[in-house]
Amino acid sequence: MRQAGLHFLQIPGPSAVPGRILRAISAQTIDHRGPDFATVGKRALDGLKTIFRTDEHVIIYPASGTGAWEAALVNTLSPGDRVLMFETGHFATLWKKIAEKLQLKAEFIEGDWRGGADPDQIEARLAADKGHEIKAVCVVHNETSTGSVSPIAAVRKAMDAANHPALFMVDTISGLASLDYRHDEWGVDVTVSGSQKGLMLPPGISFNAVSKKALAAHKTAKLQRSYWDWADMLGPNATGYFPYTPSTNLLYGLNEAIDMLHEEGLENVFARHARHGTAARAAVRHWGLEVLCTQQGQESGVLTAVLMPEGHSADQFRASTLKHFNISLGNGLSKVADRVFRIGHLGDFNDLMLVATLAGVEMGLKKAGVPHSPGGVGAAMEVLHDLELKDMAAE
Known part of the structure; x- marks a missing residue:
C-alpha cells in the first residue's frame, strides 16, 4: 500500500x-x-x-x-x-x-x-x-x-x-x-x-x-x-x-x-550540524535512553547513535518505525548490531526537519513499546531555541 x-x-x-x-x-x-x-x-x-x-x-x-x-x-x-x-x-x-x-x-x-x-x-x-x-x-x-x-x-x-x-x-x-x-x-x-x-x-x-x-x-x-x-x-x-x-x-x-x-558558508554549515547534534542528544537523554558516544566534546553533529534498553531489539524498533511512520533509521553495525539505532542529521537539513525526525523517533518508541519518557522533541526544541538566542546575542 x-x-x-x-x-x-x-x-x-x-x-x-x-x-x-x-x-x-x-x-x-x-x-x-x-x-x-x-x-x-x-x-x-x-x-x-x-x-x-x-x-x-x-x-x-x-x-x-x-x-x-x-x-x-x-x-x-x-x-x-x-x-x-x-x-x-x-x-x-x-x-x-x-x-x-x-x-x-x-x-x-x-x-x-x-x-x-x-x-x-x-x-x-x-x-x-x-x-x-x-x-x-x-x-x-x-x-x-x-x-x-x-x-x-x-x-x-x-x-x-x-x-x-x-x-x-x-x-x-x-x-x-x-x-x-x-x-x-x-x-x-x-x-x-x-x-x-x-x-x-x-x-x-x-x-x-x-x-x-x-x-x-x-x-x-x-x-x-x-x-x-x-x-x-x-x-x-x-x-x-x-x-x-x-x-x-x-x-x-x-x-x-x-x-x-x-552560499551557506562553511562555518555556518558546521555550526548547523553541531546545533542539530546537541538538540538530538537532548531528546535522547530526555527519553531516558543512552547516547553511545560518552566522550564529552567528541559527540558528532552528523549522527546520534542511541543504545536501546536491555531486552529491546533496535532492529525490531527500526522496522516498526519504518512501517508505521515511513522513516529510515540507521542500524547498529558488528559489535553493536541490534543494540543501537542511529539518527542521521546531516546534509541539506534544517531545524524543522530535525524536529520532524525526532517526532518520528518518539512516535516509533511509543508504537514499539520501548520504555521512554515522552517529551524528547520538546527538549530538543528548547535547545534549538536557546542556541538561536545565543547566536543572535553573539552577532
Missing part, C-alpha cells in the same frame, strides 16, 4: 539529495574527452580544495569510500609495512581489514566504540617505536557507526611530540562538509572522503586529498596499483581531465554541491 508524504531518510548517509543537485545531475552527458568537459572537471577539482581546505591535489575516483581507503594505502606503502590504527568503531575495523588484505601489518589500539581516537595513546605507541617501523597512522575522523569524532588536530600534535615520521591518514567520509576539517592546517598527508554524506550527492565518487609528503612516499611505495595510481591521475587532472571515464553526471552534481556549501 502506498504511503502518502515524504519518506524520511534519516540514516547517517547516503543523505537525501537536494533538488538543485538532482537537477544538475540530470543534465545531458557530454564527451569526457571533449573541450567542454575541461571546464566541468577543473571546476570540480579546484572546488574540492576549498572543501578539504587544502592547496594540494585532490584526486577524484569513480568509486565508493572503500576504494579511496585502498587508494590511500597502495599509493604510499609497501608490502610488510606497519600501520597504526585506532579502533573507534566498525569503519575503522573495515579499514584495518583492507590494510591486512594488502599485506600490511595493521596494528590496532583497542577502543570501546564510545569515543574518538586517543592522542595520548597514539603518542605513547609512536614514542616506543624507536626504529620507526610504523609507516602510517590511520584514524577515522567521524566514526559513522558510533557517532564519535576523533580530535584530528590533537593527533597531529601527538605525532609531532613523538617526533615520528609516519604518514598521517584520515578517513572523513562522513565528516567532510559537515564538520570542521582542515587538511593542510592539521598536517594530514592523505584524507579520504566520499560523495554521499555532507556533500549531499548519491554514492559513486570518492576522494584522496594528498600532501607533498604523501606524493614523495608514492615514488618509493611498492604495493601494486593500477586503477588507483595517483601518478596516472595527476597528469590529466592538470587540465581538468581524467585517465579513464569519470562519473560525468556526478561531477555536475558535485559542482552544484560545492556552490551550495559556499
Whole structure:
C-alpha cells in the first residue's frame, strides 16, 4: 500500500539529495574527452580544495569510500609495512581489514566504540617505536557507526611530540562538509572522503586529498596499483581531465554541491550540524535512553547513535518505525548490531526537519513499546531555541 508524504531518510548517509543537485545531475552527458568537459572537471577539482581546505591535489575516483581507503594505502606503502590504527568503531575495523588484505601489518589500539581516537595513546605507541617501523597512522575522523569524532588536530600534535615520521591518514567520509576539517592546517598527508554524506550527492565518487609528503612516499611505495595510481591521475587532472571515464553526471552534481556549501558558508554549515547534534542528544537523554558516544566534546553533529534498553531489539524498533511512520533509521553495525539505532542529521537539513525526525523517533518508541519518557522533541526544541538566542546575542 502506498504511503502518502515524504519518506524520511534519516540514516547517517547516503543523505537525501537536494533538488538543485538532482537537477544538475540530470543534465545531458557530454564527451569526457571533449573541450567542454575541461571546464566541468577543473571546476570540480579546484572546488574540492576549498572543501578539504587544502592547496594540494585532490584526486577524484569513480568509486565508493572503500576504494579511496585502498587508494590511500597502495599509493604510499609497501608490502610488510606497519600501520597504526585506532579502533573507534566498525569503519575503522573495515579499514584495518583492507590494510591486512594488502599485506600490511595493521596494528590496532583497542577502543570501546564510545569515543574518538586517543592522542595520548597514539603518542605513547609512536614514542616506543624507536626504529620507526610504523609507516602510517590511520584514524577515522567521524566514526559513522558510533557517532564519535576523533580530535584530528590533537593527533597531529601527538605525532609531532613523538617526533615520528609516519604518514598521517584520515578517513572523513562522513565528516567532510559537515564538520570542521582542515587538511593542510592539521598536517594530514592523505584524507579520504566520499560523495554521499555532507556533500549531499548519491554514492559513486570518492576522494584522496594528498600532501607533498604523501606524493614523495608514492615514488618509493611498492604495493601494486593500477586503477588507483595517483601518478596516472595527476597528469590529466592538470587540465581538468581524467585517465579513464569519470562519473560525468556526478561531477555536475558535485559542482552544484560545492556552490551550495559556499552560499551557506562553511562555518555556518558546521555550526548547523553541531546545533542539530546537541538538540538530538537532548531528546535522547530526555527519553531516558543512552547516547553511545560518552566522550564529552567528541559527540558528532552528523549522527546520534542511541543504545536501546536491555531486552529491546533496535532492529525490531527500526522496522516498526519504518512501517508505521515511513522513516529510515540507521542500524547498529558488528559489535553493536541490534543494540543501537542511529539518527542521521546531516546534509541539506534544517531545524524543522530535525524536529520532524525526532517526532518520528518518539512516535516509533511509543508504537514499539520501548520504555521512554515522552517529551524528547520538546527538549530538543528548547535547545534549538536557546542556541538561536545565543547566536543572535553573539552577532
